Amino acid sequence: MKPVRWGILGAAKFARQFMGPAIHAAHGAELVALATSSEEKAADFKAFCPTLKVHTDYEALLADPSIDAIYIPLPNHMHVDWTIKALEAGKHVLCEKPIALQDSDFDRLITARDASGKLAAEAFMIVHHPQWQHARELVQSGEIGALRHISGRFSFDNREDTTNIRNRPETGGGGLRDIGVYVMGSTRFVTGLEGSDVSARVRWENGVDVFADISAKFGDATYSAYVSTRMQPAQEMVFHGEKGLIRMLTPFNARVFGEAVVEFHRTGHVGGGSVHAQRFPMDDHYKSQVEAFGRTVRDGADYPCPLEFSRGTQVMMDGVFEVATDLG
Structure with a gap:
């Protein structure tokens, strides 16, 4: 090869x-x-x-x-x-x-x-990680029943790093562009749907967004997420259906923030319930991304994240900026 x-x-x-x-x-x-x-x-x-x-x-x-x-x-x-x-x-x-x-x-x-x-x-490396492929299969196969609500969060604090490009408007900085792409793009990947009815509240600092609270709909499911570059580091995604719930504990920085784990919560027929946790301790989504890129270049395989997919996330992000109210 x-x-x-x-x-x-x-x-x-x-x-x-x-x-x-x-x-x-x-x-x-x-x-x-x-x-x-x-x-x-x-x-x-x-x-x-x-x-x-x-x-x-x-x-x-x-x-x-x-x-x-x-x-x-x-x-x-x-x-x-x-x-x-x-x-x-x-x-x-x-x-x-x-x-x-x-x-x-x-x-x-x-x-x-x-x-x-x-x-x-x-x-957009996360789509190459098997935890996201697993979550998408659970949702789109109907394992959690009708999807009713999606929630997400992603935050870190870089206020002290004043020269960082993420804190500079002239370099396209801000939390939405840096990490908002994850809470929105991952939802699009899992559901296969586009966000609608978007509303948002944004806090600005020196010309860049440092906190954004986003609400939307994906099909019949409601959606709420927030991102921040001025808060305690945290990340999580939850897909809540009528028959089950998927909770992703390290959705975006697998092996850096923590171990990638997908919890599948399901209620039993006569009460109680079960939680099945699938772990992905060794998978490297950066390496998998490079290998997927190579398969497309060499063999013509479909690429999981073409420009058309990325454009859809940008459309939603543009919508957030357009409708956002200022938190001051």
């Missing part, structure tokens, strides 16, 4: 800690090159990939004929332009989320993807 040869556009901390090692470890993938002007950051990557080639500017990486695919972990406001540049250079592209800042950006992205004949996708 010929490996997909990868280059990383920028030496972001996330790429160094998670996606770089995942590309290096993935079956059918080879981490070949990095573009960065920082020798210190390049050394951090070479610590786990000693043969790594280093380019001192981004354009040189895109022009490198030894590279098949580009991973982009740049700040949010740079995603669209560099994804299109990489496609035009004849590379496949996996770009960190959010790949775009508004729905209309997807017109350009999809046009560039189709013109290039290459794969371009947002790095």
Whole structure:
């Protein structure tokens, strides 16, 4: 099997800690090159990939004929332009989320993807994790009966890190774009439905949203979720049906925040009930994402998270920004 040869556009901390090692470890993938002007950051990557080639500017990486695919972990406001540049250079592209800042950006992205004949996708890694595939099967097979309510939360506190791109409006920062994509996109993935009747309340700080409380409907089910970059770290998703309930204890940062566990609660016929907990202690959704990308590039397999799916999440996020009231 010929490996997909990868280059990383920028030496972001996330790429160094998670996606770089995942590309290096993935079956059918080879981490070949990095573009960065920082020798210190390049050394951090070479610590786990000693043969790594280093380019001192981004354009040189895109022009490198030894590279098949580009991973982009740049700040949010740079995603669209560099994804299109990489496609035009004849590379496949996996770009960190959010790949775009508004729905209309997807017109350009999809046009560039189709013109290039290459794969371009947002790095929405959770859909590659078996816990989410299990949850989707439980919901869509009717195991919990009619779905009536969905709730979610995702939070962390980075108020002290004032220079972080998530705290800067000019880099497309804010909690919704960083983690709101998870509570909304995961619900769309599990249900196969789109959010409607959206309402929201948002608290702003220095031009970025630091708390968002979202309400909506997915089909006949009600939905409530909140995200924050100013609260105690927490994450959970719950899908509550007439005959059962699914509770996901570490839905978004498996193996970092904690162990991935999907609890299936079901009431017995004569009272009482049972809880079946399925655990996923070893699965690495970053590595699985790279391997799924490779299967599509090499074999033409369907990719679980095409741009059209990511666009649907962006449409809902745009709706949240449009209708949100200010909490002050």
